[in-house]
Amino acid sequence: xxxxKCMRCGCFFMSDSDVCCNCESKDKMDIAKLNSIxxxxxxxxxxxxxxxxxxxNINNLNRYIxxxxxxxxxINL
Ligand SMILES: [Zn+2]
Numbered sequence: 001x002x003x004x005k006c007m008r009c010g011c012f013f014m015s016d017s018d019v020c021c022n023c024e025s026k027d028k029m030d031i032a033k034l035n036s037i038x039x040x041x042x043x044x045x046x047x048x049x050x051x052x053x054x055x056x057n058i059n060n061l062n063r064y065i066x067x068x069x070x071x072x073x074x075i076n077l
Contacts, residue, residue, distance in 0.1 A: 007063060018063060030056050031069050038072035 005012055008023035019027055037054055044050040047065065050073075051058040064070050 008060065018067070027060070027064075030060060031064055034061075034064065034070055035072065038070060038074075042072045042074045044074075 002016070003012060003014055004018070006020040006023055007018045008026065009020065011020050011022075013020040015021070017024065034050070034054055034056065037050075044053065047058060047061055050056075051061050054061075065073060
């Protein structure tokens with residue numbers, strides 16, 4: 001376990017994940033939303049397009065992509 005700074009809210013916490021326990025549930029909601037969007041439409045041209053469409057912050061989006069949490073994503077990065 002490492003002492004880390006939460007990538008969503010900036011608070012310090014002890015965990016192996018990127019975000020604190022408060023933000024973990026927000027991450028899960030974002031990912032569920034994104035995966036349901038991508039189920040219907042995975043032809044976004046860029047991460048920015050997906051960010052605008054979903055209303056989800058691009059930094060969070062890039063983090064989910066880096067962690068391979070979006071199953072249907074078909075953007076060439
Ligand atoms: Zn947090």
